Amino acid sequence: MTTVQEAPPQQGSALSDSLVVTWRNLKRIPRIPELAIFAILQSVMFVLLFAFVFGGAIPLPGGGNYREFLMPGIFAQTLAFAAATTAIGMTDDMAKGLIDRFRSLPMSRSAFLTGRTVSDVVYNLGILIVLMLSGLAVGWRVHEGLARFLAGVGLTLLFAYAMSWVGVWLGMLVPTVEVAQQVAFTAIFPLTFLSNAFVPLQTLPGWLQPVADWNPVSAITAALRELWGNPNPFVTNSFPSEHPILMTLIWTALFIAIFAPLGVRRYRATSR
Amino acid sequence: MSSTAGGSTPAITAEGLTKLYKSRSGEVRALDGLDLVVDEGTVLALLGPNGAGKTTTVRILATLLRPDAGRATVLGYDVVSDAQRLRRVIGLSGQYAAVDENLTGRENLWMFGRLYQVNSPTARARADELLDQFDLSDAGDRPVKTYSGGMRRRLDLASALIGHPRLLFLDEPTTGLDPRSRIGMWEVIRSLVRQGSTLLLTTQYLEEADALANTIAVVDAGKIIARGTADELKSSVGGERVEVVVHDPAQLGAALRLVSDCCLTEATVDEHTRRLTAPAAGGAQQLVAVIRALDDAGIVIDDVGLRRPTLDDVFLSLTGHAAEEREAEAAASEPVAAGRTA
Numbered sequence: 001m002t003t004v005q006e007a008p009p010q011q012g013s014a015l016s017d018s019l020v021v022t023w024r025n026l027k028r029i030p031r032i033p034e035l036a037i038f039a040i041l042q043s044v045m046f047v048l049l050f051a052f053v054f055g056g057a058i059p060l061p062g063g064g065n066y067r068e069f070l071m072p073g074i075f076a077q078t079l080a081f082a083a084a085t086t087a088i089g090m091t092d093d094m095a096k097g098l099i100d101r102f103r104s105l106p107m108s109r110s111a112f113l114t115g116r117t118v119s120d121v122v123y124n125l126g127i128l129i130v131l132m133l134s135g136l137a138v139g140w141r142v143h144e145g146l147a148r149f150l151a152g153v154g155l156t157l158l159f160a161y162a163m164s165w166v167g168v169w170l171g172m173l174v175p176t177v178e179v180a181q182q183v184a185f186t187a188i189f190p191l192t193f194l195s196n197a198f199v200p201l202q203t204l205p206g207w208l209q210p211v212a213d214w215n216p217v218s219a220i221t222a223a224l225r226e227l228w229g230n231p232n233p234f235v236t237n238s239f240p241s242e243h244p245i246l247m248t249l250i251w252t253a254l255f256i257a258i259f260a261p262l263g264v265r266r267y268r269a270t271s272r
Numbered sequence: 273m274s275s276t277a278g279g280s281t282p283a284i285t286a287e288g289l290t291k292l293y294k295s296r297s298g299e300v301r302a303l304d305g306l307d308l309v310v311d312e313g314t315v316l317a318l319l320g321p322n323g324a325g326k327t328t329t330v331r332i333l334a335t336l337l338r339p340d341a342g343r344a345t346v347l348g349y350d351v352v353s354d355a356q357r358l359r360r361v362i363g364l365s366g367q368y369a370a371v372d373e374n375l376t377g378r379e380n381l382w383m384f385g386r387l388y389q390v391n392s393p394t395a396r397a398r399a400d401e402l403l404d405q406f407d408l409s410d411a412g413d414r415p416v417k418t419y420s421g422g423m424r425r426r427l428d429l430a431s432a433l434i435g436h437p438r439l440l441f442l443d444e445p446t447t448g449l450d451p452r453s454r455i456g457m458w459e460v461i462r463s464l465v466r467q468g469s470t471l472l473l474t475t476q477y478l479e480e481a482d483a484l485a486n487t488i489a490v491v492d493a494g495k496i497i498a499r500g501t502a503d504e505l506k507s508s509v510g511g512e513r514v515e516v517v518v519h520d521p522a523q524l525g526a527a528l529r530l531v532s533d534c535c536l537t538e539a540t541v542d543e544h545t546r547r548l549t550a551p552a553a554g555g556a557q558q559l560v561a562v563i564r565a566l567d568d569a570g571i572v573i574d575d576v577g578l579r580r581p582t583l584d585d586v587f588l589s590l591t592g593h594a595a596e597e598r599e600a601e602a603a604a605s606e607p608v609a610a611g612r613t614a
Contacts, residue, residue: 013389016386017386017387020383020386020387023383024372024375024379024383027374027375027379028372028374028375031374031375031415032374096368096370096373097366097368097370098370098371098372100331100336100364100366100368100370101364101366101370101371101384101431102387103335103336104334104335104336104359104362104364105359105384105387105388106356106357106359106360106387106388106389106435107387107388107389
């Protein structure tokens with residue numbers, strides 16, 4: 001057998017490889033400005049539509065400002081769609097054969113996926129900032145001080161990060177970007193509407209209330225309302241509605257623990 | 273099949289590689305016990321039609337696919353158990369020009385260099401060097417989406433070279449390129465060959481294998497069915513042949529006798545197209561003799577020429593069937609489709 005003259009090559013460093021991939025994904029944003037611009041417009045449009053169309057029609061139990069109630073729901077909904085953003089990015093790289101190039105390189109096996117999810121968090125932070133500014137414009141306020149505000153932002157990004165791992169896995173299962181988009185939207189729309197994001201849970205039919213109660217989108221929405229002092233009408237004294245912050249942490253940990261290994265396995269095994 | 277020559281160490285050895293793909297119509301054997309030896313410092317072309325198993329072979333050797341049976345080593349590394357070390361010393365450039373179109377050429381090269389675990393300043397310097405070598409310096413700071421097909425392909429090849437690989441896989445390096453870009457690509461590949469790279473390339477064109485490779489291995493239905501130099505393969509099909517199309521069907525018989533006499537073998541005749549074909553061992557001289565004889569006899573011809581054996585001829589003579597695409601395998605062996613077939 002051949003004698004290998006060179007020193008054994010070092011393993012790819014997971015951290016530096018992930019940073020390179022993150023850099024690559026972020027470079028894309030200014031190169032296709034239309035994507036970010038329309039994502040921002042869409043977010044602003046949602047805020048305005050809900051604030052002005054439903055704002056008067058949905059009374060909150062126990063009173064309270066609907067727009068203040070609404071904004072955490074909009075944040076949760078938009079960031080649940082992080083899964084779609086990530087899935088579309090993954091499918092695009094697969095369809096263009098780029099993933100083969102990365103898989104043929106001596107880089108860390110998880111870096112391609114970590115880089116993707118981390119860059120999507122940065123992207124989502126940008127979207128979140130725009131959403132918050134639009135929210136401020138329609139009358140949403142944070143009442144509980146800087147620390148709790150930042151805790152809420154951190155929790156939102158953590159939730160987006162977990163959703164991205166769902167998207168990584170999903171993106172590798174489907175054949176084209178169009179399918180990725182369809183699947184992600186079909187899965188996430190009901191997830192966001194069967195929650196307390198836009199309506200108080202009391203207004204849902206009784207059998208649907210537990211579903212919405214345990215929905216991860218409800219958890220993050222209620223957590224944000226609690227942290228920021230926005231109206232948060234409880235429906236039951238169930239575990240999720242009493243511990244929304246803890247529930248959000250459990251959901252995100254669960255998503256990452258399930259979908260990160262599934263994604264890495266799928267990545268290593270694509271086309272095997 | 274020839275094995276290691278002159279005591280040099282094989283750069284690639286493959287034994288009994290087998291790969292099955294599941295398709296709607298059942299299981300497809302993309303590779304069916306493929307054996308292969310490639311010596312260090314040589315260029316081997318895998319020649320075959322779409323779906324013969326060329327791409328699957330490259331993907332297994334480049335660690336992208338696991339074989340279902342058989343084993344392979346590349347530069348002494350097992351492609352399955354030593355995949356990560358192997359990736360450090362090989363380069364892969366495919367038919368799908370896998371470069372990021374939103375990055376500039378320079379950024380692509382830097383990124384792939386970093387992921388080859390080259391440090392940043394070295395990757396930057398190597399990127400400059402490769403842009404220069406591949407005539408992309410002027411376009412280096414433009415996003416790749418503004419590149420032509422030929423430029424993308426050159427950048428893709430440059431990306432494969434960023435880590436100074438000891439062995440390079442080129443999967444159909446010129447498929448889909450216009451003739452001018454194809455010649456440009458050949459020049460680039462030839463210069464790599466002159467530098468002594470070990471290269472395994474796949475192609476559907478005998479002409480291309482002929483132009484670039486020392487040795488050609490003909491692949492069909494997941495196996496190597498012949499191996500040799502281009503000349504050896506061509507002579508196995510009978511070398512060049514002369515073809516004549518006679519204007520008047522009434523003169524076919526006379527023409528057939530004359531052509532057969534000139535070529536010292538019985539010519540074949542297709543009555544419908546009025547076409548006569550005969551082996552032309554003497555090349556152009558033989559063609560001149562045929563034209564002269566026909567002209568002297570007053571036979572009017574519509575067309576005449578020397579034809580080199582094509583991949584089709586080689587295939588016909590080796591397998592008894594034409595080199596047509598096998599639909600199911602073709603789909604399975606395309607990288608993108610293969611990505612879904614897990």
